[in-house]
Amino acid sequence: MKTSVFLGALTAAGMMAGAASAATLDDVQARGSLKCGANSGLTGFAAPDANGRWEGFDVAVCRAVAAAVLGDPEAVEFVPTTPKTRFTALASGEVDILSRNTTWTLTRDVDLKFTFAGVNYYDGQGFIVPKALGVSSAKELDGATVCIQTGTTTELNLADFFRTNNISYEPVPIETNAEAQQQYLAGACDTYTTDASGLAATRASFETPTDHAILPEIISKEPLGPLVRHGDDEWADIVRWTLNALIAAEEFGITSTNIEELSNGTDNPEINRILGTEGTMGEMLGLEADWAMKAIMANGNYGEIFEKNIGESTPIGLARGLNAQWKDGGLLYAPPFR
Amino acid sequence: MTTATEPEGGSFRPSMLIYDSRYRSATIQIVALIGFLLLIGWLVSNTVQNLADLGKSVGFGFLGEPAGYDINQRLLDYDSRDSHARAGLMGLLNTLLVAVMGCIMATIVGVIVGVLRLSNNWLIARIMTVYVEMFRNVPVLLWIVFSMAILIETLPAPSAYRGEDPAASMLLGGNVALTNRGFYVPEPLFGRMDEEGNPLSWRQGLGDVHLFGDAWLRFDVSLELIVVLSTLIAGILVSGLIRKRADRIQNRTGLRPRTWYWRAAVILLPTIIALWLMGFYLGKPELRGFNFAGGTHMRNSFIALWLALSLYTAAFVAEIVRGGILAISGGQTEAAAALGIRPRRIMSLVILPQALRVIIPPLISQYLNLTKNSSLAIAVGYMDLTGTLMGITLNQTGRELEAVMMTMLIYLLISLAISGAMNIYNNSVKLKER
Numbered sequence: 001m002k003t004s005v006f007l008g009a010l011t012a013a014g015m016m017a018g019a020a021s022a023a024t025l026d027d028v029q030a031r032g033s034l035k036c037g038a039n040s041g042l043t044g045f046a047a048p049d050a051n052g053r054w055e056g057f058d059v060a061v062c063r064a065v066a067a068a069v070l071g072d073p074e075a076v077e078f079v080p081t082t083p084k085t086r087f088t089a090l091a092s093g094e095v096d097i098l099s100r101n102t103t104w105t106l107t108r109d110v111d112l113k114f115t116f117a118g119v120n121y122y123d124g125q126g127f128i129v130p131k132a133l134g135v136s137s138a139k140e141l142d143g144a145t146v147c148i149q150t151g152t153t154t155e156l157n158l159a160d161f162f163r164t165n166n167i168s169y170e171p172v173p174i175e176t177n178a179e180a181q182q183q184y185l186a187g188a189c190d191t192y193t194t195d196a197s198g199l200a201a202t203r204a205s206f207e208t209p210t211d212h213a214i215l216p217e218i219i220s221k222e223p224l225g226p227l228v229r230h231g232d233d234e235w236a237d238i239v240r241w242t243l244n245a246l247i248a249a250e251e252f253g254i255t256s257t258n259i260e261e262l263s264n265g266t267d268n269p270e271i272n273r274i275l276g277t278e279g280t281m282g283e284m285l286g287l288e289a290d291w292a293m294k295a296i297m298a299n300g301n302y303g304e305i306f307e308k309n310i311g312e313s314t315p316i317g318l319a320r321g322l323n324a325q326w327k328d329g330g331l332l333y334a335p336p337f338r
Numbered sequence: 339m340t341t342a343t344e345p346e347g348g349s350f351r352p353s354m355l356i357y358d359s360r361y362r363s364a365t366i367q368i369v370a371l372i373g374f375l376l377l378i379g380w381l382v383s384n385t386v387q388n389l390a391d392l393g394k395s396v397g398f399g400f401l402g403e404p405a406g407y408d409i410n411q412r413l414l415d416y417d418s419r420d421s422h423a424r425a426g427l428m429g430l431l432n433t434l435l436v437a438v439m440g441c442i443m444a445t446i447v448g449v450i451v452g453v454l455r456l457s458n459n460w461l462i463a464r465i466m467t468v469y470v471e472m473f474r475n476v477p478v479l480l481w482i483v484f485s486m487a488i489l490i491e492t493l494p495a496p497s498a499y500r501g502e503d504p505a506a507s508m509l510l511g512g513n514v515a516l517t518n519r520g521f522y523v524p525e526p527l528f529g530r531m532d533e534e535g536n537p538l539s540w541r542q543g544l545g546d547v548h549l550f551g552d553a554w555l556r557f558d559v560s561l562e563l564i565v566v567l568s569t570l571i572a573g574i575l576v577s578g579l580i581r582k583r584a585d586r587i588q589n590r591t592g593l594r595p596r597t598w599y600w601r602a603a604v605i606l607l608p609t610i611i612a613l614w615l616m617g618f619y620l621g622k623p624e625l626r627g628f629n630f631a632g633g634t635h636m637r638n639s640f641i642a643l644w645l646a647l648s649l650y651t652a653a654f655v656a657e658i659v660r661g662g663i664l665a666i667s668g669g670q671t672e673a674a675a676a677l678g679i680r681p682r683r684i685m686s687l688v689i690l691p692q693a694l695r696v697i698i699p700p701l702i703s704q705y706l707n708l709t710k711n712s713s714l715a716i717a718v719g720y721m722d723l724t725g726t727l728m729g730i731t732l733n734q735t736g737r738e739l740e741a742v743m744m745t746m747l748i749y750l751l752i753s754l755a756i757s758g759a760m761n762i763y764n765n766s767v768k769l770k771e772r
Contacts, residue, residue, distance in 0.1 A: 151733040
């Protein structure tokens, strides 16, 4: 861990220009695979399945981009990253895209020199406690020991939350979600805090999920999304519009089952433009005409990805909430394909 | 090697830079120096150029910004509004704490194990061999993580101490609580106050002195502690004088007066009186809310790191001690025994003083190793320098180059300080040749 941060930092210092100024699209196409920085293991968002194949909500974004760029959703090389190593991995060119529940903040966008391609999950930071603790609100946590993943925005939110509410706490910094889970279940911390979606995913992997409650307070805004390096706008555009295509596909009712049929041409010009049967949008992005069609076929549209990985029918059981389409009262709003 | 021949005429030709052995070595050195400087220059300019291409500038302004994160173990006061520089200082102090404690424990355990490995008792010698081989052949990171796992999984949570019939109870007359969040032990305090903050007696202590105002270096010095420590040091000095007097009497008359009760009295009595005057008492930990409050909280991350580092390094120290003792010829032991000195005194008076000069130099590198290995602290969430300055600060500000270079520089300074101090000690114990 330490070595990788250090090496990453050195590489970042020594070799960044080469990685940043070259066209990432050319690199990816020449290599024939997309290097995707993923979470080192968070059920539902990014985790290898029983066969070692990476699955999950964040993983699906990488697969869609690989499908759009290379035509093959399997042509992805996943690089597991921790909260601490993720930015150096991206900055040093170790990965082409970071799709790893990362909060979009001004500092990361401007000062760390990354470009966020959009938001694939609107989240907020919450707390999970054992029901036996008898706590029903985060404000009752005065004096509690709180497990927290170090190197995340949640660490800063936590400090601010306890400070503004004038209550004390004891932070226990840990490196990965798995370690947090171990300490929390052993009672070494009273509560574990991270993004509410992450808490739901973690709770789903407990032996007795019903013994644990997620407190009602959401103490921050955490728009999570994929990001790329600053300075390669063409590549950022590809990632941004791949994500938009997934969201727009849900809005226009393009699903993995009817996409073949729709690709023969429809009466709706926007669907035709998305699927590449009309216009030259693929060419503008430097991709094949059917790039978006392949991206959608990789895992289905946004709604299908959500339901399959983290939706209410899965053990994680997240409701759409803020992540519903704008027409349904959510925040998902893909700009027009025009 | 042929010697240089005197050139005829003495005129200098450029070819002599290579073919004349008088100039050759200088030429090679200058070329090597130029090459080295070019390499450094290339690295620096490359880094600066690459950072400029990215639009990143190198600067240390971030150190003055509020850190925004909390640190659980802090030796000085700190909160999340303090600067990154102060957060780094907290990490540095934590690094020094675990390094100093680790070196002390590694030395004690290492010397004992090293001596016992040479024991004539077969069982003890074999047990020590097993200990040494077990610890030095497994990476220290695994020992750290393993110690942490043991502490977390085997000890009870604080909640086990709660209720009518608690599952766990405090040790040593209700003074010490061992939990999976760490050990809670009584802490020394001065000037007992009641609930409203009024002193309970006239012995209310002297309070603290605040140094450096609000700067990031600020720290409080407890006047009571200074009084007690200076009393203690004065007592030790007086005790030294008594010992010297006993030496003089012994040299003159051959009889050594019994002085141990005097020496104990001049050390202990004034110190106890000073403690009493300053209103010394022990703050006991007690269960309050989710955790124990009061007392000193030795976090399990610290204990795990400290134990693992010192036991690991002690295995190497033991080998160094054993090697040092074996380097002293057996004749010394036999000669001392012939003089009628008892075995334990032979070890402490004859063997160890001579072995020290073999032991100290390799011991320095073990101390340095322990200090540098303490940077593995983040594996158990111990907030050392690597965890604060090169961890969270680097991550939140994105200043990889600055943070990594500062951290490297600080570790370099710590290591140089340790080896400097140990070299001074080495000079004082090494064989004095006349």
